[in-house]
Amino acid sequence: MKNLGFLSFGHWTPSPHSQTRSASDVLLQSIDLAVAAEELGVDGAYYRVHHFARQLASPFPLLAAVGAKTSRIEIGTGVIDMRYENPLYFAEDAGAADLIAEGRLQLGISRGSPEQAVEGWRHFGYQPAEGESDADMGRRHTEVALQVLSGQGFAEPNPRPMFPNPPGLLRLEPHSEGLRQRIWWGAGSDATARWAASRGMNLMSSTLKDDETGEAFHIQQAKQIQAFREEWAKHDHGFEPRVSVSRSILPIVSDQDRAYFLGQRDSQDQIGMIDEKTRAIFGRSFTAEPDVLVEELAKDEAVQAADTVLVTVPNQLGVDYNAHILESLMEHVAKPLGWK
Template identity: 55%
Template sequence: MKRFGTLSFGHYGPLGGGRSLSAADSMLQAIDLAQGMDELGVNGVYVRVHHFARQQSSPMPLLAAIAARTERIEMGTGVIDMRYENPLYLAEEAAAVDLLSGGRLALGVSRGSPETVVRGYEVFGYTGSEDPRGADIAREHFDLFLRAIEGEGLAERDPTSPFGGGTGPQRVEPHSPGLRSRVWWGAGNRDSAEWAGRKGVNLMSSTLVTEADGRPFDILQAEQIDIFRSAWREAGHPGEPRVSVSRSIFPLVTAEDHLYFGGRQEGDGIGIIDGLRTTFGKTYAAEPDVLVEQLKEDAAIASADTLMLTIPSQLGVDFNLRVVETFAKHVAPALGWEPTR
């Protein structure tokens, strides 16, 4: 494990006991947490993107604000639902944030996860899908997005324009040359992992896989990673791709830790997502020395280079920063991690 960071769902709304977290609170706390993690030398901070839900839905302003308050930490998404996106506008926004941050944007995109609404992307104006889950729209948008951030000319210049004539195709602006190498595809099964490898983008794998054959979650996920890397090599892409996995991991150190997460250690789960049998990864919650031994046995963590800790953002900056700091000091080094300085 070369890198680790956090993946936040950015929940806001009622918290119980008469308490509530506003959308503004959620975003401002995300910025404060990222700043604290940057000072600790943690590698990345990533946000989930969900529409029609009390979570992050428009990540670029938030990531730009994080960029302004930090110096080293990578910031990104896990994942942007491409069914909802104008791919050229997303390319412009992503390039702008990448340039403002000094090349620290890591953009995770995919077809997206199950929604709180029915075919919400059609309300955004993206219709005509022949797939009940809109996967065809997502991949069409993704292909055009890649062409845009690669700098391909997509519109013909107007030779009579008063703002600079000429002929030939014009790319979207701004353009960030290094962004293409920091795009991830969120894959949930072997087919999508193989597709990502052929496309030459990095692989982002979550705390679930849409497969269930009786084998443990980490073994299924590690198999997807192997398939991805094989497809990458067979396609002739240069270098080595990055691979991230997400886990719910809580070092139990204080009484508060035990109150919230003691007894949460549990095995893999099986459920149905979008009509597919799905294996859900277990929650790791134990004392740091126990966690080290457990995580060393996780085949997918051993195979990936980046680990994303899913954090309970509703519990606030102080709690989450302490969880991250405990992991950074007492768990991550035993897995091969060194802080960025």
């Protein structure tokens, strides 16, 4: 059994060739695609968060709207950059959106990746403490968010409050019970996967990670998953973790598919530098007829090791075409692989 979800970066551009020509277009179509995906039986609707870009950015209004329009599908992020987040506002917004969705949020967070703006988090009012890197700051924000999401009181009540307080220290409200167990960490290395396990977060691994062994991407990612599970077993978090991997999977089943994607066959892993120090490996895309995809994905060690697969969608092609992709995946790829 595997959960199958879509992951949208929410690109928009004023180009006449795009179905999402404005921020309004991409937000409204993101909601519509989640509704369509739920009707098809897809398990999850996930959204990328990028600041200072013509993409989806502020996640919680969108998550709340999707939660109000759907009833079953999981709703998540992949991922929220915690360098930009006030952890207490994060926890309040997350609690409210999860209550609207009746407990269906699956929040992927991380310390962030290279962004559009130089040190963009500074414009949001944050900067690393002395001796910290920006990555350290993102993890510090995460630690605080995890603590307050637990629902424990920590704030001293005013002896003369405007409204009566419950007894004891005050916690953040609204609190959504169980949300703390539905936080995922987007890990870029084996070490950060182990860190996530030690903190009791689920693992979200994308199509990019540090090139740590020189092996094929899916093999390195499978080893990352193994490292995460080994570390998890050393702790008593009180629940079983989940693991997701992201893939670009495009079944070619129609003339329209061939027109859009035929030139993307034979994709290979790629090596690149994501900053001055980090050599990374980028996982290949899967674009082929369904029988070929089934054979190739059956050999993907990380896909086999994960319980959730998030498939990136070309959102600028519009809701109807992306729903067609999801339907093709469900019928011609997931079903033959035994994922449902």
